[in-house]
Amino acid sequence: MSDVITRGRSAGLVPFLFGLTGRAALPGVALRRLLGDLGVSDDAARALLSRLARAGQLAAERHGRTVEYRLAGDLARGFDRIRSPSEPAPWTGSFAAVLYQVPEEHRPFRDALRRAAVLAGYGVLQPGVLISMSDLGTRLDGVLADRPDEARVWPARLALSVGDAAAAASVAWDLxxxxxxxxxxxxxxxxxxxxxxxxxxxxxxxxxxxxxxxxxxxxxxxxxxxxxxxxxxxxxxxxxxxxxxxxxxxxxxxxxxxxxxxx
Structure with a gap:
C-alpha cells in the first residue's frame, strides 16, 4: 500500500524540499542533490524517488534526458494542508464520521486506513470511529482500493451539541x-x-x-x-x-x- 511505501523521514523530505524551493516541479538531479545535502545517499535517493513514483506519490515526466517530478497522492495532500491551510467550516451540529470493522488478520489494512485518515485530517475518536469536519469525499480512495472483502467501512454522521463536540474533538485529535x-x-x-x-x-x-x-x-x-x-x-x-x-x-x-x- 502507498502509505507503507512512503513512510519515514526520507519520504517526508521530498515535499519539504518542494515547499522550500517554491517550485511545482523539480528535476530529479536537483532533488537527489538536495536529498544528499540532507543526509540521503545518492543510491537511496534514486530508490526513494522511484518508490514514491510507483506508489503514486510523485508524478514523473521526462523531458529529453531529464526527469521532472511533481507531488501527487497523499504527499501532495499533506503538502497542501501545511502550505495553504483551509478556513474551518462552520459547525453544523454533526461531524462526518467513518466507522470501520476490520478483522485482526487484516491488521495492515486497518493500520493503513488509520494513517491515511489522520493524514487526510480525520481524528481517531475511538477504535473503529474516525471523525472529520467534512465528508469522506475522495480522501481515502487510495487506501480503500485495497480494502479486503472481510473489512467493513461505513460513512456516517455523528450529531453532538457544541460542548460535546468540543470534548470529542479534544479526544479525537489529542488537543x-x-x-x-x-x-x-x-x-x-x-x-x-x-x-x-x-x-x-x-x-x-x-x-x-x-x-x-x-x-x-x-x-x-x-x-x-x-x-x-x-x-x-x-x-x-x-x-x-x-x-x-x-x-x-x-x-x-x-x-x-x-x-x-x-x-
Whole structure:
C-alpha cells in the first residue's frame, strides 16, 4: 500500500524540499542533490524517488534526458494542508464520521486506513470511529482500493451539541497533548534561530532537522470552528515562531537553492 511505501523521514523530505524551493516541479538531479545535502545517499535517493513514483506519490515526466517530478497522492495532500491551510467550516451540529470493522488478520489494512485518515485530517475518536469536519469525499480512495472483502467501512454522521463536540474533538485529535508539543516547539525554534551555520548546505540541513518534525506535527492540527478549539490554543503562536525562524535561517541558503534549481 502507498502509505507503507512512503513512510519515514526520507519520504517526508521530498515535499519539504518542494515547499522550500517554491517550485511545482523539480528535476530529479536537483532533488537527489538536495536529498544528499540532507543526509540521503545518492543510491537511496534514486530508490526513494522511484518508490514514491510507483506508489503514486510523485508524478514523473521526462523531458529529453531529464526527469521532472511533481507531488501527487497523499504527499501532495499533506503538502497542501501545511502550505495553504483551509478556513474551518462552520459547525453544523454533526461531524462526518467513518466507522470501520476490520478483522485482526487484516491488521495492515486497518493500520493503513488509520494513517491515511489522520493524514487526510480525520481524528481517531475511538477504535473503529474516525471523525472529520467534512465528508469522506475522495480522501481515502487510495487506501480503500485495497480494502479486503472481510473489512467493513461505513460513512456516517455523528450529531453532538457544541460542548460535546468540543470534548470529542479534544479526544479525537489529542488537543491537550498537541498543545504541549506546540509550546515545546516554540521554545526550540527560538533557541535554534540564534545558531544558524554560515555554510549554505549546513544551514539547509540544520533548518530541515529543526523544522521538519514540527511541520509534520502541524498535520495533526484539525481545522475546527471557534467553540470547538481551546480558547488558549497555541497554533497561531507556533506559526509565528516558524515565520521568525525561517526569516532568520532561510537567507543563509537561498542563493544555493536558486542556483541548484533554476532552469
Amino acid at each position: 491537550p497533548g498537541l498543545a504541549r508539543d506546540y509550546r515545546v516547539h516554540q521554545r526550540r525554534l527560538a533557541a535554534a534561530g540564534a545558531q544558524t551555520p554560515a555554510d549554505p548546505q549546513a544551514a539547509l540541513r540544520a533548518y530541515a532537522d529543526t523544522l521538519m518534525p514540527i511541520l509534520v506535527e502541524t498535520l495533526r492540527e484539525p481545522r475546527l470552528p471557534q467553540g470547538l478549539m481551546p480558547a488558549d490554543w497555541p497554533g497561531p503562536g507556533l506559526r509565528e515562531a516558524i515565520g521568525r525562524y525561517s526569516a532568520a535561517v532561510v537567507p543563509a541558503f537561498t542563493a544555493y537553492l536558486d542556483a541548484l534549481t533554476s532552469p
